[in-house]
Amino acid sequence: MITFENVRKTYPQKGGARTVILEDLSMVFPQGRNIGILGRNGAGKSTLMRLISGAELPDQGRIRREGRISWPLGFSGxxxxxxxxxxxxxxxxxxxxxxxxxxxxxxxxxxxxxxxxxxxxxxxxxxxxxxxxxxxxxxxxFNYYLVDEVIAVGDASFQKKCKAVFAERRQRATVLLVSHSVSLLKDFCDIAGVLQDGRLVMYDDLDSAIKAHTAQNIKPRKA
Incomplete structure (x- = not known):
């Protein structure tokens, strides 16, 4: 199980201001449920994955991890x-x-x-x-595999190979998948969350998450 307790994450901007990526996030990522994360570009999806893996630390709050967690695929650090x-x-x-x-x-x-x-x-x-x-x-x-878009790269043959191996692993481990591809989420995830304005809202069914994400994309961004 991975638990976020009042986690806050920001990045500095020029002039001393800070961009809020996550604001007071408390969330449990349960083992045994394959979870998709949706959000606009720049919403903080990759940052969330790095926080889960321990590659980055929160500014405030605590992250509890149980089990073996992979590094974020797509992060080459x-x-x-x-x-x-x-x-x-x-x-x-x-x-x-x-x-x-x-x-x-x-x-x-x-x-x-x-x-x-x-x-x-x-x-x-x-x-x-x-x-x-x-x-x-x-x-x-691993007990958790963190996957950040990498399944969608490469040629068709590589993607097919990735999906086959990935499908086998998800039968015995939990997957957290960041992707802009709705079809990938439907193939590999059970539930999903939408990240927006520093908040992560989880949905028990994929269709509700996809609907919320689609509605988010047609709204104008905050100034």
């Missing part, structure tokens, strides 16, 4: 550009206490980037980075 893909995977295995050989075999089979696996990560295209990052995450056992 955990991969070192000067290390090769193979070295990055070994580093991840060391952090999570995973057996390197089996993880590496899975990543190589999944990513299909051949000899590039032994080249510096910074030389990879965005698609190659997505392949390695997704493969490394799916090779490890």
């Amino acid at each position: 955990g991969f070192h550009g000067s290390l090769t893909g193979r070295q990055n995977v070994r580093f991840i295995c060391d952090i999570y206490g995973a057996e390197f050989r089996s993880v590496m075999e899975f990543v190589e089979d999944f990513a299909e980037i051949g000899t590039f696996m032994d080249m510096p990560y910074k030389t990879y295209s965005s698609g190659m980075r997505a392949r390695v990052a997704f493969g490394a995450c799916m090779a490890l056992d």
